[in-house]
Amino acid sequence: MNFMEKEKPIGVFDSGIGGLTVVKRLMSVLPKESIVYFGDTARVPYGSKSNETVIEYSVQNTKFLIQKNVKAVVVACNTASSIALNELRKQFDVPVIGMIEPGAEMAVHQTKNKKIGVIGTRATIANKAYSKAIKEINPDIEVFEKACPLFVPLAEEGWTNHKATYEIAEEYLEELREKEIDTLVLGCTHYPILADVIQDVIGKNVKLIDSGVASSEVVREELRRIGLETNSAVPGNAFFYVSDIPTTFKQVAELFLGKEIKEVVKVDVSELGK
Amino acid sequence: MNFMEKEKPIGVFDSGIGGLTVVKRLMSVLPKESIVYFGDTARVPYGSKSNETVIEYSVQNTKFLIQKNVKAVVVACNTASSIALNELRKQFDVPVIGMIEPGAEMAVHQTKNKKIGVIGTRATIANKAYSKAIKEINPDIEVFEKACPLFVPLAEEGWTNHKATYEIAEEYLEELREKEIDTLVLGCTHYPILADVIQDVIGKNVKLIDSGVASSEVVREELRRIGLETNSAVPGNAFFYVSDIPTTFKQVAELFLGKEIKEVVKVDVSELGK
Numbered sequence: 001m002n003f004m005e006k007e008k009p010i011g012v013f014d015s016g017i018g019g020l021t022v023v024k025r026l027m028s029v030l031p032k033e034s035i036v037y038f039g040d041t042a043r044v045p046y047g048s049k050s051n052e053t054v055i056e057y058s059v060q061n062t063k064f065l066i067q068k069n070v071k072a073v074v075v076a077c078n079t080a081s082s083i084a085l086n087e088l089r090k091q092f093d094v095p096v097i098g099m100i101e102p103g104a105e106m107a108v109h110q111t112k113n114k115k116i117g118v119i120g121t122r123a124t125i126a127n128k129a130y131s132k133a134i135k136e137i138n139p140d141i142e143v144f145e146k147a148c149p150l151f152v153p154l155a156e157e158g159w160t161n162h163k164a165t166y167e168i169a170e171e172y173l174e175e176l177r178e179k180e181i182d183t184l185v186l187g188c189t190h191y192p193i194l195a196d197v198i199q200d201v202i203g204k205n206v207k208l209i210d211s212g213v214a215s216s217e218v219v220r221e222e223l224r225r226i227g228l229e230t231n232s233a234v235p236g237n238a239f240f241y242v243s244d245i246p247t248t249f250k251q252v253a254e255l256f257l258g259k260e261i262k263e264v265v266k267v268d269v270s271e272l273g274k
Numbered sequence: 275m276n277f278m279e280k281e282k283p284i285g286v287f288d289s290g291i292g293g294l295t296v297v298k299r300l301m302s303v304l305p306k307e308s309i310v311y312f313g314d315t316a317r318v319p320y321g322s323k324s325n326e327t328v329i330e331y332s333v334q335n336t337k338f339l340i341q342k343n344v345k346a347v348v349v350a351c352n353t354a355s356s357i358a359l360n361e362l363r364k365q366f367d368v369p370v371i372g373m374i375e376p377g378a379e380m381a382v383h384q385t386k387n388k389k390i391g392v393i394g395t396r397a398t399i400a401n402k403a404y405s406k407a408i409k410e411i412n413p414d415i416e417v418f419e420k421a422c423p424l425f426v427p428l429a430e431e432g433w434t435n436h437k438a439t440y441e442i443a444e445e446y447l448e449e450l451r452e453k454e455i456d457t458l459v460l461g462c463t464h465y466p467i468l469a470d471v472i473q474d475v476i477g478k479n480v481k482l483i484d485s486g487v488a489s490s491e492v493v494r495e496e497l498r499r500i501g502l503e504t505n506s507a508v509p510g511n512a513f514f515y516v517s518d519i520p521t522t523f524k525q526v527a528e529l530f531l532g533k534e535i536k537e538v539v540k541v542d543v544s545e546l547g548k
Binding site: 041042044048049050053122149150152153154156157162163164167168171244246248 | 315316318322323324327396423424426427428430431436437438441442445518520522
């Protein structure tokens, strides 16, 4: 393994900007690593698209990251993680880390009463990706899932502390509270933005699982295992690419990332996957 | 003009399901006419896409409707109306009716104090389509625009009477209330679903303009002008096509349409525009 291999960046893609919460976690867990982010903002959302299309787009996005010379790829999108991971692992040689397995694993480790809640978009909840992953690790665990479609637009509005957000959370989480879960998986990369509200409403005794934290830990283990951790002594760089730049991109992206984004480069969708 | 021409259906397309509120109005204004609806649910939303892409998709959708033998096309999508109308009118011989001009026209007729509010998605408000159309009719009118991004997901959740919806409406509409508008354009086809809340919050003295009603009136005038009103004595039929069928499609679509949808046919996106 030569020196240069270790200094390659980690690639991260998402259907939009939600994956920036994962980048934030990666930066905190692996501060010396450099990151290349691609947000497919022109083709968001993936949740309403066919499996075939989600796989096609995920392959294109991964090719783009590979062209940027990344040493590993993080699929920072729950929909793409649940649908495209096997295909990406088949087609590409670099390690590919998704959201579902690490999040499920961490939740199983956390729960004491074996009652885990999962919240996500309609698509993620409908395909039961987390339930399946959790039951595969331990079939005795009870999993309660609930779609919370308004959480994404609330996060993008930046209403992290609004009275309406509390009321919506009360409505969505009531069922899970009644089930007496002790662990709650934030099964959508937007949700960490609303973590304070969610924690308040679900109760302080429930442990929230941020899949971005879980997957960052898996990335660290994986890089260590294959001997590709950076040797750098200084903080890594981050590069941001998107397929479209919506009006409010900068403001929302910085809320999600938790720091300033100095430059973002727009990539033409028709150039992806070439 | 032969008999058969008059009995052709009216075509309606939208980027998704919002246009069904327009179909509801069309059915009420022109109950004897048949309707073919196409909702591009696989490629929704159009608001975050480039003008070039919105035009390309709009041309494809219109071709699809023309293949279904329609006598007129209603662009029941504010984004496509503001971007693609000229191109559609250039490429197709049938009358093409959008949302913006009829809504602007009706608002100008309604206002007494010459202060009109417009609410819509971020994309519609950013391109100032209604402001421009209103100012073109009467440059003396003051127009106050406000993006209300949470109204679309609230409508799709069916939270038409929820406390959270009232609070969100209070927050969004406060500015417009202070401007003392007497007319408010619902510049998004989803918003009629929330009309009761919006009316309560903005005040009973403000007249709401439903672009679906306005455009239905224009369709009636246009069909009359070109002699293509149906001669049928019985209620028309309605046919529904979509490019994808999301999990909750039927439930949300029926809320928007205000009646049962017996059958919906999925069209493959790759077949569009051929």
